[in-house]
Amino acid sequence: MNNRLYDCIIIGAGPGGLQAAIYLGRYNRDVLLIDRGGGRTRHARSIENFLTHKSISGNELIELGTEQAKSFNVQVIKGTVSDISRKDYFEVHTGDHIFLSKFVIVSSGVYDNLPPIENVHKFLGKGFFTCIDCDGYRTTRGKLVIIGNSLKTVHLAFGMKQMFTKDITLVLYTDKAPAGYKEELADENIHYIVGRPVKIIGDNRIEAVEMRDGRRIECEVIMSDFGFKLNDSFLSGLDLKRDRDNFKYPVNVHYESSLSGLYIVGPLNTGPDQAIVAAGEGAVAAIDIKKRLLEM
Incomplete structure (x- = not known):
């Protein structure tokens, strides 16, 4: 001692x-x-x-x-x-x-709880973000994908649209959005997808997210919401x-x-x-x- x-x-x-x-x-x-x-x-x-x-x-x-x-x-x-x-x-x-x-x-x-997606660390802080207060502004007018798996993530999508960008795709691992929320997402023109992203595509900047089922979601920025x-x-x-x-x-x-x-x-x-x-x-x-x- x-x-x-x-x-x-x-x-x-x-x-x-x-x-x-x-x-x-x-x-x-x-x-x-x-x-x-x-x-x-x-x-x-x-x-x-x-x-x-x-x-x-x-x-x-x-x-x-x-x-x-x-x-x-x-x-x-x-x-x-x-x-x-x-x-x-x-x-x-x-x-x-x-x-x-x-x-x-x-x-x-x-x-941070980072999702198991290929190239996450490559783009962390450079197009891939985890905090609306820290980096929400950096998504302004960008093509945004929000990734999460809770009702909180749905609320995040509404907040991001109000403050930063109108071009949003919300990706939840499982179908956590109640029917009323799905209607509101549609009214707000927020695209809603259920599935698992597996890879971020891009060289020096993010170009898209690849889903497990092969779908490709074009985007420029990603906001992750896993706490x-x-x-x-x-x-x-x-x-x-x-x-x-x-x-x-x-x-x-x-x-x-x-x-x-x-x-x-x-x-x-x-x-x-x-x-x-x-x-x-x-x-x-x-x-x-x-x-x-x-x-x-």
């Missing part, structure tokens, strides 16, 4: 974790940021809704944020957190190491409260979880899933921790 007691350990170098690290570093607090590498933000080829940047890649955003945090004496190490326990202080486990801290901020993010998995296995021993779907973690106005001293920022909590929102949450959490450290 490392006997050094940190003021705060931050898990995950996403926008929320980095923003919290910058704040706490500028308060001259003893901060350790543990990051396993990768992360969904790094996969974003172009973020266009982050203040001051007309367009910035997720990788560049994270690299700049990491260097900024380091400039304020935040210690950054690579590692995978396997467990968190709490006795007198929080114990954060990474392989053979245990780190002690007064507070913990979790910013570990999520994994995501939380990167939260290391929290399993803490018995934290979950939302009514037993999925995400409710937090208070300071982004503190049901366990005092443990904060959750970014898509693991029940707020909007956006880089700039996570950054704001990280700032709020850091300010609250600053106040509580002063009271100790």
Whole structure:
């Protein structure tokens, strides 16, 4: 065990974790940021809704944020957190190491559930998208295919038509659309297909989606709607409260979880899933921790 007691350990170098690290570093607090590498933000080829940047890649955003945090004496190490326990202080486990801290901020993010379609990774962030708030604008006036398998995906199609493009084909794996919705889809001129896409066709840009039955759907952009998995296995021993779907973690106005001293920022909590929102949450959490450290 490392006997050094940190003021705060931050898990995950996403926008929320980095923003919290910058704040706490500028308060001259003893901060350790543990990051396993990768992360969904790094996969974003172009973020266009982050203040001051007309367009910035997720990788560049994270690299700049990491260097900024380091400039304020935040210690950054690579590692995978396997467990968190709490006795007198929080114990954060990474392989053979245990780190002690007064507070913990979790910013570990999520994994997108990508459909098993050939060439998905080739076009991810380059015509193939998973987030209406992040990339819906990039489908504007494009020939769009929406892929999913829930009633939520049908609602997504209506929203995309209202905001971005009138040329939409909705593809559901199984026939999830009730009769009333099918009528509304027809009224909105949204093409509705039941089946499984197996391949994205195109060289430098998307040209079509190939279905299992051989059909070919011409398109320029694809929006996938299969949700995501939380990167939260290391929290399993803490018995934290979950939302009514037993999925995400409710937090208070300071982004503190049901366990005092443990904060959750970014898509693991029940707020909007956006880089700039996570950054704001990280700032709020850091300010609250600053106040509580002063009271100790």
